Amino acid sequence: MGKRKKPIQFDEKRLYYSIQEVADHFAVNVSLLRFWEKEFDNIRPKKTAGGTRQFTRDDIREVEIVYHLVKEKGMTLEGARQTLKSKKDDEAKRVEVVSRLVEIKKELLLLEEEFAQLHEQQKYAKKATEE
Numbered sequence: 001m002g003k004r005k006k007p008i009q010f011d012e013k014r015l016y017y018s019i020q021e022v023a024d025h026f027a028v029n030v031s032l033l034r035f036w037e038k039e040f041d042n043i044r045p046k047k048t049a050g051g052t053r054q055f056t057r058d059d060i061r062e063v064e065i066v067y068h069l070v071k072e073k074g075m076t077l078e079g080a081r082q083t084l085k086s087k088k089d090d091e092a093k094r095v096e097v098v099s100r101l102v103e104i105k106k107e108l109l110l111l112e113e114e115f116a117q118l119h120e121q122q123k124y125a126k127k128a129t130e131e
Contacts, residue, residue: 008060016046016054025060026067033063039077040066042084061092068095 006024008017023030037043037053042062045053055063069080069091083091 010057016056017060019045019053019055022055022060022063026063026071028067028071036063036066036070040081040084042066061095064099065091065095068098 005027008021008025019030019033023033033043033053037045040062043059043066044062045055045059047053065084066080069075069083070077075083
């Protein structure tokens with residue numbers, strides 16, 4: 001059984017995220033992120049004097065694009081590199097749209113749940129007034 005994703009809760013006050021947090025976010029190994037950093041020019045997290053990687057939200061978006069191409073679309077590394085060279089903006093937009101749609105779906109499911117609860121409450125309130 002593989003690792004489970006642990007989505008990062010982005011905070012407006014927080015500028016940097018650790019490589020472990022990013023790895024957990026995508027359910028991949030830290031070593032894979034280091035490998036992708038060497039293979040793809042668009043993944044360039046900051047490094048402290050001690051060599052600790054610090055990922056910004058923009059860095060995480062870049063990893064998300066590579067993740068989408070390699071893990072979700074099943075492209076080879078070379079294929080992903082070529083796509084990034086020729087169609088980076090298209091892929092970035094596609095990943096952004098998918099991310100937004102996932103968030104919208106979550107909100108809609110929460111609303112559906114709230115409506116169901118309200119409906120149940122109204123049923124019981126109606127029964128009580130009728131009796």
